[in-house]
Amino acid sequence: MKVVAAAATDIGRVREGNEDSYLSDPPLFAVADGMGGHRGGEVASHLALDTLERLFRKGRGVLAEQIQEANRVVFERAQLDRKVAGMGTTLTAASFADGTLRLAHVGDSRAYLLREGTIQVLTEDHTLVHRMVEKGEITEAEADVHPYRSVLTRAVGVDPAVHVDEATVEIVQGDRVLLCSDGLHGMITDDEIAGILAAESDPNRAAEDLIEAANRAGGVDNITVVVLDFVEGDEDPLAQATAAKAREVGPRPRRSRGRGKRVALSLSIAAAVTLVALIGLRVWLDAQWYVGVSDGRVAVYNGIPAEVLWFRLHHVSVVTDVRANDAQHLAPWAGIADGIPANSRVEADHIVERITKDVRSAAKSAAGGGGQGTGSGA
Numbered sequence: 458m459k460v461v462a463a464a465a466t467d468i469g470r471v472r473e474g475n476e477d478s479y480l481s482d483p484p485l486f487a488v489a490d491g492m493g494g495h496r497g498g499e500v501a502s503h504l505a506l507d508t509l510e511r512l513f514r515k516g517r518g519v520l521a522e523q524i525q526e527a528n529r530v531v532f533e534r535a536q537l538d539r540k541v542a543g544m545g546t547t548l549t550a551a552s553f554a555d556g557t558l559r560l561a562h563v564g565d566s567r568a569y570l571l572r573e574g575t576i577q578v579l580t581e582d583h584t585l586v587h588r589m590v591e592k593g594e595i596t597e598a599e600a601d602v603h604p605y606r607s608v609l610t611r612a613v614g615v616d617p618a619v620h621v622d623e624a625t626v627e628i629v630q631g632d633r634v635l636l637c638s639d640g641l642h643g644m645i646t647d648d649e650i651a652g653i654l655a656a657e658s659d660p661n662r663a664a665e666d667l668i669e670a671a672n673r674a675g676g677v678d679n680i681t682v683v684v685l686d687f688v689e690g691d692e693d694p695l696a697q698a699t700a701a702k703a704r705e706v707g708p709r710p711r712r713s714r715g716r717g718k719r720v721a722l723s724l725s726i727a728a729a730v731t732l733v734a735l736i737g738l739r740v741w742l743d744a745q746w747y748v749g750v751s752d753g754r755v756a757v758y759n760g761i762p763a764e765v766l767w768f769r770l771h772h773v774s775v776v777t778d779v780r781a782n783d784a785q786h787l788a789p790w791a792g793i794a795d796g797i798p799a800n801s802r803v804e805a806d807h808i809v810e811r812i813t814k815d816v817r818s819a820a821k822s823a824a825g826g827g828g829q830g831t832g833s834g835a
């Protein structure tokens with residue numbers, strides 16, 4: 458059995474830069490979704506994947522250890538270069554050898570398995586909303602539209618060490634695996650993803666169709682997909698070498714729990730991490746922007762649309778003269794009251810421009826008689 462891969466990335470319809478990266482270099486595949494401003498996000502996702510690829514080629518350690526090393530490299534760069542301070546990235550990687558797919562994962566990008574028409578998520582989102590769902594505070598459906606749905610609880614490069622989820626999947630010929638950033642699974646449902654993957658057998662066209670669907674649904678984020686088809690044929694020679702190596706190391710557990718050494722290491726750095734987290738939170742908040750509502754007007758905010766205990770984690774930066782009500786009636790901006798996240802100040806301004814344009818053209822088509830009747834209910 459061998460793997461045939463197709464990968465694609467797209468800036469989407471709102472963002473000003475593409476901070477996603479992917480790796481499609483059989484038998485290693487990965488997606489990374491960077492954060493921390495334009496420059497930081499791009500640097501983080503590229504640096505993490507470059508490091509991962511280099512270590513994988515050298516055959517140093519297993520995938521999870523290679524990602525932990527990538528974490529260290531990104532973290533150190535962020536400490537050294539003020540322009541990328543606070544940067545980080547998600548990273549979902551898969552390597553295929555000997556009929557087994559090994560997954561290693563941090564963040565909210567995802568891996569899916571499509572087997573005989575049924576889709577299954579192979580990774581767990583490391584997000585605040587996922588934690589809230591697990592605690593029973595909100596439902597899955599509420600999580601999907603939650604304003605902080607992209608706030609991560611774990612990322613590569615933001616702390617000196619990171620815990621990496623691991624999983625293995627015994628692949629059956631005909632399986633299709635998808636790695637994707639949240640720009641895909643945040644825009645369309647798992648059922649829609651499954652439908653597209655099932656409808657298009659060519660992996661390149663399937664990848665393009667997924668991106669097109671996410672853009673049609675709004676494209677509010679960068680979109681990255683890697684489609685892996687497992688078909689009849691001989692495995693990549695490097696994959697066989699990797700498999701031999703993996704056998705020497707011995708079988709990996711399905712999902713590593715914090716064991717012995719790793720627990721001790723985590724505890725010894727816990728204090729340092731807490732300190733970094735407190736300083737980091739301030740720095741991080743300063744780098745966060747969103748578009749929301751202030752006094753009934755569309756406004757640009759610095760921070761995140763949340764309050765923790767009695768601390769407001771945001772302040773108004775600019776209030777526009779666009780009425781929030783007018784924006785709320787337009788489908789893409791219905792959630793503006795909860796805040797529309799942006800990666801930078803420039804991007805927040807860009808979102809405001811789009812809202813202003815949409816509101817004006819809606820007003821024009823309403824004045825022109827007929828029009829498309831955007832939300833007469835409210």
Ligand code: MN
Pocket residue numbers: 490638639640678679
């Ligand atoms: Mn994203």
